[in-house]
Amino acid sequence: MAAPEPNADAPAIRVRALSKTFDVPVRAAGLRSALTSIVKRKTRAVEAVREVSLEVAAGEIVGFLGPNGAGKTTTLKMLAGLLHPSAGQAHVLGFVPQDRQKAFLRQITLVMGQRNQLLWDIPVEDSFERNRAIYRIAPADYRRTVDELSDLLDLGELLDKPVRNLSLGERMKCEVAAALLHTPRILFLDEPTIGLDVTMQRRIREFVADYNRRTGASVLLTSHYMADVEALCKRVVVIHHGRILYDGALSELVQRFASHKTLNLELEEGDEGAGTDLSRYGEVVSSGAGRASLRIPKAETPATTARLLSELPVKDLTVEDPPIEEVIERVFSAEAE
Amino acid sequence: MNALRLLWVFARVGAMGELAYRANFWLQLLESFLAMGSTLGVVAVVVSQTDSLHGWQPAELVAVVGVYFAILGTINLVIAPSLSQFMQDVREGTLDFTLTKPEDAQLLVSVSNVHVFKLIDVVFGLAVLALATARLGTEVGPVQALAFASALLLGAAIVYSFWIALATMAFWFIRLENVLMIFWMVYGAGRWPLGIYPDWMRWGLTLLVPVAFAVTVPAEALTGRLDAATLGGAALVASFALAGSRLFWRRGLRQYSGASA
Amino acid sequence: MKQALDLYGTLLRVAIAGNIQYRAAGMVWMLGMVIEPVIYLVVWSAVADSRGESVAGYDARDFAAYYLTFFVLHHLTFTWIMEVFQYRVQQGSLSFELLRPIHPIYADIADNVAYKLVMLVVMIPAAVVIALAFEPRFQPVGWSLALLPIAVVLAFFTRFFLEWGLAMSAFWTTRTTAVNRTYYSIYLFLSGRAAPIALLPAWLSGVAEHLPFYAMIGFPVELALGKLSPERALSGLGVQLVWTLFALGFVAMVWRRAVRRFSAVGG
Incomplete structure (x- = not known):
């Protein structure tokens, strides 16, 4: 049993088509199935x-x-x-x-x-x-x-x-x-x-x-x-x-999975966007006290930003990537669809 | 030797843990004293009514009690605590830590926990054994001493195999405490020479729970009752038990890692 | 009265369900309770065999009857309160129970009775096996058997109250193991478990006869076997009664103190 000499250039870990299937016992409720399961165990393969x-x-x-x-x-x-x-x-x-x-x-x-x-x-x-x-x-x-x-x-x-x-x-x-x-x-x-x-x-x-x-x-x-x-x-x-x-x-x-960006707005005093319906620009995440957060599809971000700046008394505006948790969640839900 | 080295380290660590609760030492002393006292008390009541029980004289009965306690102490010293720890580890998933250690897993789980104060039972047992032997007045020659030592060692090996096999079942079944309790209850029968039990019980005490090999055979060795055939048989049983439990352990480990799936 | 019945009915139903849930553990306990008397039975039968004559009026088949009866009556009267209390103290649930509006002893009695009912399923076959294996000889005496139910009930309450009270001591000392071990060691000899007390040295059996341990089990067993003269049967019942009352007073006192201490210290 010669221990393989690790090669400095070789990857530390190399994994090829690794799979693991568990046999999980399945049993319906009730005494009858409890008794039959003693004789014959039913299992279901779960691909982990x-x-x-x-x-x-x-x-x-x-x-x-x-x-x-x-x-x-x-x-x-x-x-x-x-x-x-x-x-x-x-x-x-x-x-x-x-x-x-x-x-x-x-x-x-x-x-x-x-x-x-x-x-x-x-x-x-x-x-x-x-x-x-x-x-x-x-x-x-x-x-x-x-x-x-x-x-x-x-x-x-x-x-x-x-x-x-x-x-x-x-x-x-x-x-x-x-x-x-x-x-x-x-x-x-x-x-x-x-x-x-x-x-x-x-x-x-x-x-x-x-x-x-x-x-x-x-x-x-x-x-x-x-x-x-x-x-x-x-x-x-x-x-x-x-x-x-x-x-x-x-x-x-x-970059790949974030579909939206978040726009944070701060409007001029006195005009708190009264009468302005922000939902025209995108999904309102939060708003109030002269501040608002909008969720905008990534592709429309430049255009929407331009519109906001020209149509509203914007004091400050920042564009952010969504939090990484949200991106990850998106990856999972995309896969599920 | 590796086993002894690890056992020593674990015992030292265990001892340090226990020494932190010094009151437990006195508690254990009282417990051992009461257990030994009541067992000898019952023997005393019995021998007040008869001179010999199935051919065993009073001092010989006391010798059996001595061996019983020495083995009991050994089980409680390392085997039982280590293997209950192991069963808990399987339940809680902490066995993974043991399995990523560069050491034989069976060895590690077998010595992982040492309750040093249980040595008191071993000491009491050996002391009672020494007194009984002195009282017997028979010469314990080198041959007899050797036979006794080997019988004791073989008995311990068989008991250990039995326990490791029981504990290995934890890979399949979650709750085993009850099974272990049965062991303790049946082991109590070993306070008396096996010869007094009816045949059907004797089989159970030899095969199902190895009380015979653990206690009676060593006691027979000391009291000059043991023939070479029985000792040879014990050696054979011990080798099979060790090998069999080892195989079973490997099988359990394969089950745990899903190697057979 | 109606309320009390309702309380007991509910407690008992819950306890029975719980005991059925833990039947595996219960059966193991049961096995343990078979094995010990059987070991003593075997030892004493061997003694009778070695002597070739009866020992203090017991031959091998008398011992079989003694320990079989012991096994059955022990099942009816024993408690596991002392082990449980230790656990309760460690878990801190004892303080909690002190705050409940009903005395915890009710739930314990219900649990005990429920366990015994559920375990009859195992106990009866076990008794049959012992009977078949050891061929006990019973020579029942009518009047003696008639007194047995009274003796068993008194034995149950003596034991229950005494052990409950002792177990409560866990509230003051954390070293309950020491108390328990000492108690059981004394119990082993003086109750008639290790041997019928007639086999103890005369001075010891004389003392034992007047202590609660014998009242808890040895006395009812001997009564069931018809081993006692009418005078000794009556005096035995008297001793039982005295100890039951004593134990009741003991529990009441310990309980009051525990509650007072708890409300003073606040747990």
């Missing part, structure tokens, strides 16, 4: 991931976007070797993930925002100690990494507290640190900032970006918070119903 192909270069940060149940986490789990694909191939650092070779596992890590691996009742550092033993980190390296991480994440006095005494944010910082003690080259982050307050979210984000810069590790991230994705990922992969709908730069996603 369908023919996903993608490549991730070393050092790249890729955001996985998609609604709940889109297949993001299933894909992540296949790449981490937790789930066997039903079809297709995946190579991560040259390894086949589901073989779960030790050399592979030593180079990856998994962080799940909704679950923790730290032991509840014991001080954080003891949990670290366990990981040190499992990953067989040399004491000197371990010491250095812990110092570095506690510096960057400001863990200082948290280390000797039992996990149950930490706040959610503090716990997450420690979770992330515990997951990085062995300086992995691939990070799988599943909703790492879920439930955290804005400051703590930013903290974790900055740390991930920093780790990526320093070590050149690749990061695969799923998140519901667009702020995470906007801050970290130049590239996003949008998944819906198990399929890739979009794979490319975040900026281009907006």
